[in-house]
Amino acid sequence: xxxxxxxxxxxxxxxxxxxxxLDTLTTxxxxxxxGYLTHASTESQSSVDTTKVATVNTVEATQTTSPNVxxxxxxxxxxxxxxxxxxxxxxxxxxxxxxxDITKKAMDEIKPKTLKKLEDVLIVTSTQGEGDPPSNAVExxxxxxxxxxxxxxxxxxxxxxxxxxxxxxxxxxxKDFDAKLSELGATRLYDRVDCDVDYEADAEKWITNVxxxxxxxxxxxxxxxxxxxxxVQRESETKHSKTHPFQAEVLENISLNGRGSNKETRHIxxxxxxxxxxxxxxxxxxxxxxxxxxxxxxxxxxLGWESNTPTQIxxxxxxxxxxxxxxxxxxxxxxxxxxxxxxxxxxxxxxxxSLTDDKETIRAYIEGRDFIDLLNDFVTTDLAPEDLxxxxxxxxxxxxSIASSYELEPDEVHLTVGAVRYTAHGRERHGVCSIHFAxxxxxxxxxxxxxKHNPNFRFxxxxxxxxxxxxxxxxxxxxxxxxxxxxxxxxKGHTWLFFGEQHFTTDFLYxxxxxxxxxxxxxxxxxxxxxxxxxxxVYVQHRIQENAATFNQWLEDGASIYICGDEKHMAHDVHxxxxxxxxxxxxISLEEAEDILKQMKKDKRYQRDVY
Ligand code: NDP
Numbered sequence: 001x002x003x004x005x006x007x008x009x010x011x012x013x014x015x016x017x018x019x020x021x022l023d024t025l026t027t028x029x030x031x032x033x034x035g036y037l038t039h040a041s042t043e044s045q046s047s048v049d050t051t052k053v054a055t056v057n058t059v060e061a062t063q064t065t066s067p068n069v070x071x072x073x074x075x076x077x078x079x080x081x082x083x084x085x086x087x088x089x090x091x092x093x094x095x096x097x098x099x100x101d102i103t104k105k106a107m108d109e110i111k112p113k114t115l116k117k118l119e120d121v122l123i124v125t126s127t128q129g130e131g132d133p134p135s136n137a138v139e140x141x142x143x144x145x146x147x148x149x150x151x152x153x154x155x156x157x158x159x160x161x162x163x164x165x166x167x168x169x170x171x172x173x174x175k176d177f178d179a180k181l182s183e184l185g186a187t188r189l190y191d192r193v194d195c196d197v198d199y200e201a202d203a204e205k206w207i208t209n210v211x212x213x214x215x216x217x218x219x220x221x222x223x224x225x226x227x228x229x230x231x232v233q234r235e236s237e238t239k240h241s242k243t244h245p246f247q248a249e250v251l252e253n254i255s256l257n258g259r260g261s262n263k264e265t266r267h268i269x270x271x272x273x274x275x276x277x278x279x280x281x282x283x284x285x286x287x288x289x290x291x292x293x294x295x296x297x298x299x300x301x302x303l304g305w306e307s308n309t310p311t312q313i314x315x316x317x318x319x320x321x322x323x324x325x326x327x328x329x330x331x332x333x334x335x336x337x338x339x340x341x342x343x344x345x346x347x348x349x350x351x352x353x354s355l356t357d358d359k360e361t362i363r364a365y366i367e368g369r370d371f372i373d374l375l376n377d378f379v380t381t382d383l384a385p386e387d388l389x390x391x392x393x394x395x396x397x398x399x400x401s402i403a404s405s406y407e408l409e410p411d412e413v414h415l416t417v418g419a420v421r422y423t424a425h426g427r428e429r430h431g432v433c434s435i436h437f438a439x440x441x442x443x444x445x446x447x448x449x450x451x452k453h454n455p456n457f458r459f460x461x462x463x464x465x466x467x468x469x470x471x472x473x474x475x476x477x478x479x480x481x482x483x484x485x486x487x488x489x490x491x492k493g494h495t496w497l498f499f500g501e502q503h504f505t506t507d508f509l510y511x512x513x514x515x516x517x518x519x520x521x522x523x524x525x526x527x528x529x530x531x532x533x534x535x536x537x538v539y540v541q542h543r544i545q546e547n548a549a550t551f552n553q554w555l556e557d558g559a560s561i562y563i564c565g566d567e568k569h570m571a572h573d574v575h576x577x578x579x580x581x582x583x584x585x586x587x588i589s590l591e592e593a594e595d596i597l598k599q600m601k602k603d604k605r606y607q608r609d610v611y
Pocket of ligand 1: 419431539568573
């Protein structure tokens, strides 16, 4: 997007200055600016220095606005990995700065029966794999869908749903809450917004519109104050983020598997010296990946465009040379249902249009295929570089559980990355980020990253509290971080690790480190399950079963359970095993055992980081 004398009311000098500033702005900053200017233009004194207005308005607003207390305002969040919770924190701060008397709570912090007393309710929730609510939203979700669900006439609400369009039940939990509250008589303050993994800009628009809706109803805080405060808050945020990542240098990149393994698991050490941020065991490092150069070259060939073709990357009209756009900006290695629907609108290919009649047919087609397959299977002459952004979504960042301790290595972050390689439809396929690490990044290279705190995966601060850690495969990463913490603090005992992988000789990740911690007493017990060393598969849950009495005793002694790794099968099967163990050992029903685990979840004694 470029301002010219011909397409704007500005003089040449003004256009040059404005273009210089606009070029440096992020999408979020542009959204803010447009809102700010819209409002500023409606104010009586229009030709004032905007930075000065920002400062003065903030002070005035703080001093003169009376609290927005006409109706109670509650922000409820359902969060598993912390994204919804972080957004809730951000929104809470923003609403408070606007003098809204807001109460923020995790969904499991309110008694479901008290829901009917709430007046204005904002819901921010993620969705788990198969459309399930995040663990702290389960109870409220169940209650609202039960016969006990209350009449909610008089309540006003709005829902922000977080999800991932690659999943069939995209944003399902948000959709469920939205539909149910409406069915129970509540009124929408503002329509639900469903966000894909790249949620920031949509979330920003949602909260701005919700604030405007609340403002309209209460008419005591003007939108300009909202915008002004927002800036002030942003300016105080100095942390690294998606739009402001830290360039971490690769210090070490080694394979943890022995020769002959079916797996390639990389141990990556990154330098975060000068990042000026700390992390805790359980936190994640978010990596901004890039697509493989070979895949990008192949795609450019199939598209039949030049690598330097200017390619529009968003609706603001920003462009990048094609090669750069395909390397850094767009997701090209995966197809989604909305991608196919959008492609049908821009390809001008009848066969593709008829494929989109049925979602099940689309789902069957996209499995294991990428954008190159789509272009080969459904030839297009209509697709233009300025339409590409309407078809492809942004390359989502990847989150990895940190495998090191800030206390032991404050200048480093270690990751345990499983290289994803498989063949589908006659072509070899690669995981975007894992293969960027496994095949391309060498010591000395840099990679853009930022830290993401995970308040839902926190280890006890009491050295005497027992900790049971269950982490097959790469799921063992946060437990290495925790053991390093315990070593740094000289906290001995009270730890039990269950680890599983395919083969003892080739896949025992960090074997010598666990053995040293066992010898030194930082790790009290360790049970391993090598699934493919025996005729019958042995998994971590078999080891839990074999140790049922001790396992139950640890729980009765107040132990906390931590599970990290595969969500689809392992986490579910391990959960079921723990329920069985509690039921068998305490001679209670499975339902009662399930209730014990539910309570442990509430008490933060049962935490999971599953993917
Ligand atoms: P896996 O979870 O695939 O394997 C670790 C061990 O768990 C193996 O011995 C495996 O046995 C076993 N296992 C398989 N099924 C179960 C089960 N139901 N219950 C208990 N144990 C089981 O380890 P990875 O580290 O390779 O992958 C972890 C998860 O992360 C997977 O879901 C993977 O798809 C996902 N993932 C990982 C990425 C990464 O970078 N690490 C990237 C993208 C996804 P066996 O194989 O013999 O059945």
